Amino acid sequence: MIPDIEHASQTEIKAFQVDKLKTLLEYLNTHSVFYKRLFRTHQIDIKNINTLEDLTAIPTTTKDDLQLYNDDFMCVPKNKIIDYVTTSGTLGEPVIFGLTDNDLERLAYNEAISFACAGIGTNDVIQLMTTIDRRFMAGLAYFLGARKLGAGIIRVGNGIPELQWDSILKFKPTYIIAVPSFLLKLIEYAKQHNIDPNTSGIKGAICIGEPLRHQDFSLNTLSEKIKQDWNIELFSTYASTEMNTAFTECSQQQGGHEHPELIITEILDDNNLPVSEGEAGELTITTLGLEGMPLLRFKTGDIVKAHNTPCNCGRNTTRLGPVIGRKKQMIKYKGTTIYPPAMHNVLNDFSEVDSYVIELSHNSIGTDEILIKIATAEPTDILLQNIKNHFRAKLRVLPKIEFCNKKDIQKLQFPKMSRKPVMVIDKRK
Known part of the structure; x- marks a missing residue:
């Protein structure tokens, strides 16, 4: 389930994204109160945006903008919104996002190709160890993505090692989705109850919320501690509610792959200009194919490095290294x-x-x-x-x-x- 565009050349990927970008700009100029105002205030003619490099002519959008003008970002009437989610609010007031039916389909597609990137297929069963409620986009994305991929899913939710192990031993999942530090709690419970994790049938874990690797992609301390007792593959994934998109590692585990049909990425310095190749900067994203609340040049607040060399898995897409930290932190x-x-x-x-x-x-x-x-x-x-x-x-x-x-x-x-x-x-x- 690897889209052809991920195997295309960098030149082809750029041309493909420019077409998607032009469609987005027309959409925002028609439906977004916020971006219409932005274009008017800064006298931006969207017809002059003809390359990805031309994006620098458009001011960036920040979390402050989302918090101050949340409703102005909505591009559809209320009766088109099927699901409401909110950001976690780690660095301020939570922001509301409304997803249309097509947005939910896009979310499912995103997660299905992300699972496939990590090697999960239709014969696999995934145990979900994160919440699917509380207006949380990620848990919903995992469920929808597994369903679209055709994999089985066990919705256990977060915490409760006893219930997690009961489900693993009963249903024999092949992959789990969890915060990596929680895997240490599962290992501790297994030791106390004479369970051998290495005979459980789990092949790998899709890990969220915490980094697994150093900047050179070697395992960090947390990952090493997990693998000492549980010899499973650990796949890092990076996502956020604002992106509606995930960057997941492939079998090579050399960074999370960008899905070019869903998102455009820029790595910017303090002056909102692209950093030099290989330098760290703030991840800034433009979402493609969203109806409810698409974003243009949105600064995520996360400091990362991009890797643009072709991956040994055959993809030519940009990969993001582990998050170095949050700019505000x-x-x-x-x-x-x-x-x-x-x-x-x-x-x-x-x-x-x-x-x-x-x-x-x-x-x-x-x-x-x-x-x-x-x-x-x-x-x-x-x-x-x-x-x-x-x-x-x-x-x-x-x-x-x-x-x-x-x-x-x-x-x-x-x-x-x-x-x-x-x-x-x-x-x-």
Whole structure:
């Protein structure tokens, strides 16, 4: 189920996307209150946009725009909207997205070709370990995608290791979709109940929400810990509600593949200009084929690197490397620039760490401070010193670290209305 365009040359892919872009611009100029206003205000003649490079003539769109003018982005009347979803609201107020019947079909297509990219086929059964309710797009996408692909699906939902293992042993799924750190909890439960994960029939896991690899695509600490006890293939996937599209790894596991019929990607610097080849920048996306709420040059807030060399799987599409961090969560700490994922990787080295949250704040002189709150069954001075030494060695900085009660950490991680654990609490103004 690999679309022909993914095997086309870069020149053919660009030409294909330009045609799709022109259709989108006409659509926005007719149906979008926000973009009609944007074109008028900046005196943009959409007929002058004839290449992907011409996109730089159009101002970018940000999350602030979505939050301030949410209704102005809607391109269809209310009676055409079949499903409502919202963003997670990690960095502000959640944004409402309305999906038409065609948008739901597009969502299913996106996930079906993403599963196929990871090698899942019609003979496979997928166990879904994420929520499908709470206005969450991802869980719905997985269900619709598996259905379109023709694979079986077991909707267990998130958490509850006992129920997950009961379902694995009963229904014999071949793939699971889960947050990777939850796989460690499944391994722990299996050890306690004499279950051998390696005889369970699971071939691989589609992992969401947390990075699996370093920038050179080698396994990070979290992935290594999983594979020590459960020798399954781990596939990284990157997506967001705003994109309505996923970037999933193929068998080569060298970054998530772009689907050029669904999205145009740009990697931009602080001046909203394309970065040089191989440099990191902010992922900026233009969605193709959406009816309800398409976006043009939307800045995701995620810092990534693009890889444009042909992949050994045969695709010639752009691949995205692991997310380096969120632009708004960049920390300037004692002369060093760091992002939370780097701290996650350090903490994942310690099996004694049950859970944690990273709190960011400003001190009295307005510079960044980091406080890491850790829950552990062994809150010893030796463990604390080992963690501190590890931070110095890996990141060359030492944040403040304190041990806390596990229940207190859980309250911080799962505030009211949350759909996924909150690992970073940013109190900076």
